[in-house]
Amino acid sequence: xxxxxxxxxxxxxxxxxIDVRDAGIVYFxxxxxxxxxxxxxxxxxxKPEKLMERLKEAKVYPIARIACFRDSFVPVARPxxxxxxxxxxxxxxxxxxxxxxxxxxxNWEYLASIVDYALDLGFPEIxxxxxxxxxxxxxxxxxxxxxxxxxxxxxxxxxxxxxxxRTIRKRVxxxxxxxxxxxxxxxxSTTKDQGIGQELETTAEPxxxxxxxxxxxxxxxxxxxxxxxxxxxxxxxxxxxxxxRRRLPDKALRPWLQDFSLGGVAYGAxxxxxxxxxxxxxxxxxxxxxxxxxxxxxxxxxxxxxLLVANPDKAAKPVPKAR
Numbered sequence: 001x002x003x004x005x006x007x008x009x010x011x012x013x014x015x016x017x018i019d020v021r022d023a024g025i026v027y028f029x030x031x032x033x034x035x036x037x038x039x040x041x042x043x044x045x046x047k048p049e050k051l052m053e054r055l056k057e058a059k060v061y062p063i064a065r066i067a068c069f070r071d072s073f074v075p076v077a078r079p080x081x082x083x084x085x086x087x088x089x090x091x092x093x094x095x096x097x098x099x100x101x102x103x104x105x106x107n108w109e110y111l112a113s114i115v116d117y118a119l120d121l122g123f124p125e126i127x128x129x130x131x132x133x134x135x136x137x138x139x140x141x142x143x144x145x146x147x148x149x150x151x152x153x154x155x156x157x158x159x160x161x162x163x164x165x166r167t168i169r170k171r172v173x174x175x176x177x178x179x180x181x182x183x184x185x186x187x188x189s190t191t192k193d194q195g196i197g198q199e200l201e202t203t204a205e206p207x208x209x210x211x212x213x214x215x216x217x218x219x220x221x222x223x224x225x226x227x228x229x230x231x232x233x234x235x236x237x238x239x240x241x242x243x244x245r246r247r248l249p250d251k252a253l254r255p256w257l258q259d260f261s262l263g264g265v266a267y268g269a270x271x272x273x274x275x276x277x278x279x280x281x282x283x284x285x286x287x288x289x290x291x292x293x294x295x296x297x298x299x300x301x302x303x304x305x306x307l308l309v310a311n312p313d314k315a316a317k318p319v320p321k322a323r
Contacts, residue, residue, distance in 0.1 A: 184213060268300070
């Protein structure tokens with residue numbers, strides 16, 4: 001944290017996304033019984049109140065990231081809450097992760113309790129990730145035990161996810177905070193939900209803003225007619241976010257941009273700034289950077305004022321602030 005805040009002091013960055021829960025791990029001592037009993041509680045932040053005060057003093061806007069349905073702990077401790085296989089075993093994706101059954105509204109309440117904890121700490125924004133059905137793995141073998149008891153058993157996956165998000169939105173808005181969601185970048189180019197419950201318009205509706213992960217390295221060769229997306233960060237981000245702008249003209253958006261190297265292409269200031277430039281040209285002034293090692297390219301974000309687009313006709317809907 002010392003290094004991150006020092007880096008932020010040297011750049012235009014003014015916000016930090018903090019994992020409260022990821023892959024089922026709860027990084028704070030929440031006191032939530034199911035988290036403790038399932039072994040999910042793995043305390044990484046021992047004094048959260050002091051952390052929040054430190055961020056406030058540094059004038060940093062904190063965002064609580066809460067990954068939802070992928071979970072390594074609760075489905076093991078409570079198989080009745082899990083996505084299963086036809087023979088009754090806990091289903092796992094290709095990486096070996098079990099998943100909570102999105103049809104099970106008791107799972108919604110568990111996730112909501114973690115949201116409540118983050119709001120109690122004073123986070124002004126809750127960012128949901130993995131707010132979808134499973135994708136990686138043998139999806140044809142998945143069974144959702146709670147589907148039969150769900151109020152609308154025939155509801156599409158995207159409708160189930162939207163209903164869950166609306167229950168979270170109510171709690172977040174009651175506390176005067178903002179609700180955002182991470183979504184796959186590619187969903188802007190299709191009208192289907194790809195089997196995961198992320199159909200763009202339905203998924204976006206409950207959220208104050210969405211954060212598409214438009215990492216160039218994550219697009220297939222030839223996507224949007226671009227031979228090598230990884231080598232074309234400006235072009236691929238412009239095309240992908242252009243679809244978001246076209247389909248969601250009234251939705252606030254803050255894209256995740258790539259600040260890591262993958263696929264044989266080294267990413268540095270030029271590549272990061274190219275992505276910011278593409279977003280700005282579409283009217284999106286805010287952005288998030290991702291690097292799994294928390295090592296960011298300072299030269300890219302010391303000052304991006306030269307990338308601002310002055311034309312007010314291109315301004316997208318502003319990202320909402322905490323109420």
